[in-house]
Amino acid sequence: xxxxxxTLINMFVALFVICVVSGGVLGVVYNATKEPIAAAETAKxxxxxxxxxxxxxxxxDITVKSAVAGEDAEIPFYLAYDADxxxxxxAVETFTNKGFSGNISLMVGILADGTLKNIxxxxxxxxPGLGSKMSEPAFKDQFNDKRADSFNFKVKKDGGDxxxxxxxxxxxxxxxxxxxxxxxxxxxxxxGF
Amino acid sequence: MANWNNLTKGFxxxxxxxxxxxxxxxxxxxxxxxxxxxxxxxxxxxxxxxxNMCISLLKNFIPxxxxxxxxxxxxxxxVTVLQLLMQAYLPSIYETLGLFIPxxxxxxxxxxxxEAFACKNSIGASAIxxxxxxxGYSMALTILGSIREILGSGSIFGWKFIGGDxxxxxxxxxxxxxxxxxxxxxxxxxxKKSK
Numbered sequence: 001x002x003x004x005x006x007t008l009i010n011m012f013v014a015l016f017v018i019c020v021v022s023g024g025v026l027g028v029v030y031n032a033t034k035e036p037i038a039a040a041e042t043a044k045x046x047x048x049x050x051x052x053x054x055x056x057x058x059x060x061d062i063t064v065k066s067a068v069a070g071e072d073a074e075i076p077f078y079l080a081y082d083a084d085x086x087x088x089x090x091a092v093e094t095f096t097n098k099g100f101s102g103n104i105s106l107m108v109g110i111l112a113d114g115t116l117k118n119i120x121x122x123x124x125x126x127x128p129g130l131g132s133k134m135s136e137p138a139f140k141d142q143f144n145d146k147r148a149d150s151f152n153f154k155v156k157k158d159g160g161d162x163x164x165x166x167x168x169x170x171x172x173x174x175x176x177x178x179x180x181x182x183x184x185x186x187x188x189x190x191x192g193f
Numbered sequence: 194m195a196n197w198n199n200l201t202k203g204f205x206x207x208x209x210x211x212x213x214x215x216x217x218x219x220x221x222x223x224x225x226x227x228x229x230x231x232x233x234x235x236x237x238x239x240x241x242x243x244x245n246m247c248i249s250l251l252k253n254f255i256p257x258x259x260x261x262x263x264x265x266x267x268x269x270x271x272v273t274v275l276q277l278l279m280q281a282y283l284p285s286i287y288e289t290l291g292l293f294i295p296x297x298x299x300x301x302x303x304x305x306x307x308e309a310f311a312c313k314n315s316i317g318a319s320a321i322x323x324x325x326x327x328x329g330y331s332m333a334l335t336i337l338g339s340i341r342e343i344l345g346s347g348s349i350f351g352w353k354f355i356g357g358d359x360x361x362x363x364x365x366x367x368x369x370x371x372x373x374x375x376x377x378x379x380x381x382x383x384x385k386k387s388k
Contacts, residue, residue, distance in 0.1 A: 006258040014255045018263050022270035029274045036281035044284065125292070128225040128364055167361060 045107075048120040049078050049091040052109025056080035056088050067185040075185055079193055087112050087193045093122070094182035098174040101125045104134075106175070108182040114190070115147050119179065124171075131171030139165050139172070143179060148187070153180050199321045203329030210333035210373075211380040215301040220334060221369040223293050227350050230338025232286050233293060234331025239275055240297050241330075242323035244268045245311040249319035252312045264307045269298045302330060333376075340372050 004010045049059065058081045063074040078091040089111040096104050102125040109117035121135040133139055142163060143153070154160025155172050164172035209215045219237075224230040247267050255263045276294045279287040287294070297303065306326055311319040342348055345363030347355035362368045 004254065004256045006256045010256045011259045014263060015259050015266075018251070018255075018266050022266050026270055026273055029277050033277040033281040037277070040281060040284040123288070128229075130361065130364070 044122070045093075048107040048122060049080075049109075051120045052091050052107050052118040053080050053089050054111075054117065055082075057083045058085075064185055064189050066181060067188040068181055075181070077186075077189075089117060090186060090193065092182040092186060094178045094185075096174045096178035096181065098170075098177050099124060099126060100131050100168070100170045100174070101127070104171075104174055104178055106178045106182070108179055110183065110186045112190075112193075113147075114183070114187060115145060116143050116179070116183065118144050126171045127168070130168040131165065133165045133168065134171055134175050139163075140175075148183055153183065196318070196321055199318060200325045203322075203325030203327070204332060205329075205380075205384065207326075207329075208333055208380065209302045209326055209330045210337070211377050212384070213302075213305075214377075215305055216330070217373075219293050219296055219300055220337065221366065221373065223290065224334055224338040224341055224369060225364055226342040226346070226348075227335055227339040229289055230334035230336075231331060233290055234327070234334040236275060236279070236290065236294060237297055237300060237302065237330055238324070238327025240268065240271045241303055241306060241327040242320055243271045244303055245306055245319040245323035246316050247271075248307045248311040249314060249316045260308075260312065261304075264304060265298070268303050268307070272297045302326060337369070337372055337376060340376070341368055344368070344372075 004014070060079040060081070062077050062079065064077050066073045066075050073095070075095075076093040078093070080088045080090065082088055089109060092108045092110060094106050094108055096106075104124040104126070105122040107120040107122055109119070111117050119140050121140070124132070124134065126132050126134065146153070152160040153162065153176050155162045155164040155169060155176060157164065157169060158173070160176065162172065162176055203209065205212075207213055210217075210220050216237075219233060223233040244264075244267055248264055251263070251267070272295060275297075276287075279290075279294065306322060310322045314322070339349060341363045342350075344360050345365075345368060347353060347359035360368075363372060
């Protein structure tokens with residue numbers, strides 16, 4: 001049997017039916033996967049928060065306006081409290097748009113006294129093999145247990161104390177930019193936690 | 194016998210990457226490591242098999258003049274389904290491939306096979322064609338990914354066997370072209386010999 005004739009009505013019916021069926025299928029799949037997708041994202045975020053903070057009892061989500069001058073981005077803060085409701089520290093979901101390719105999103109754990117506890121990379125699109133090394137302990141662990149008053153969170157090329165990733169200075173700089181954004185915003189708002 | 198030829202052609206004689214040279218954009222972009230190449234190949238295989246079957250089923254229903262828009266809608270739907278499923282159940286792979294999954298829609302292999310094979314053959318043959326082309330594509334991507342990972346990062350499937358940095362250029366775009374050029378040359382040589 002040959003293909004249907006190219007009459008207007010045949011073309012209309014074929015395209016219409018295919019679009020309606022595809023639309024229906026997509027709707028069903030979207031609804032079926034909506035919850036697992038949300039769950040996967042929450043699980044990833046919770047994992048990152050646990051990773052960057054010491055043991056805590058309760059968590060409170062707030063958003064804080066970025067403290068970097070001239071920005072009005074809202075940064076999510078996850079405030080961690082112990083069983084006696086003492087503030088332990090905050091996991092800051094910070095970002096930078098100075099990445100080599102696209103935005104970088106980090107979870108930075110900061111203790112109540114302003115010490116950086118740990119960093120977890122949430123999302124990046126840096127060059128595989130170069131900038132992507134920011135997720136490796138060799139680079140990101142040099143920030144751990146550092147404080148802004150004794151450690152300059154900038155790459156050495158810019159006069160700071162951070163060892164940049166070989167051949168990925170832009171990615172390293174962007175990483176520092178995101179960390180600084182978190183620290184600065186934390187510092188400016190810590191009275192309210 | 195026809196089915197057997199149909200099944201094996203995707204690997205050598207009509208390998209989509211090395212012989213037909215289709216779908217170079219995702220090929221070059223996603224093969225930075227063996228595992229990325231393999232997952233991209235398998236994702237494309239999934240779409241290829243389903244779209245081939247679906248188009249073969251619909252071939253008598255679609256008038257000639259609108260066949261391209263119809264095929265694209267079918268392929269795009271399968272890609273979106275795949276994207277949602279990966280996001281839900283394989284979030285870590287989705288993260289590395291995320292950007293390239295929607296690009297499967299415009300991958301010439303999928304539309305090319307629909308046009309060249311599925312719209313003229315039965316569902317069974319089209320499914321076999323999809324498997325053959327898809328696995329041939331996965332094989333090519335895995336080989337290219339492995340070579341680039343070995344030379345560029347000194348590791349294979351994430352397992353590092355040399356410390357420090359390797360030949361970084363192989364992880365970057367120029368390395369993709371260099372590695373692919375050599376692979377095509379080798380493939381041509383092998384195919385010539387077997388003739």
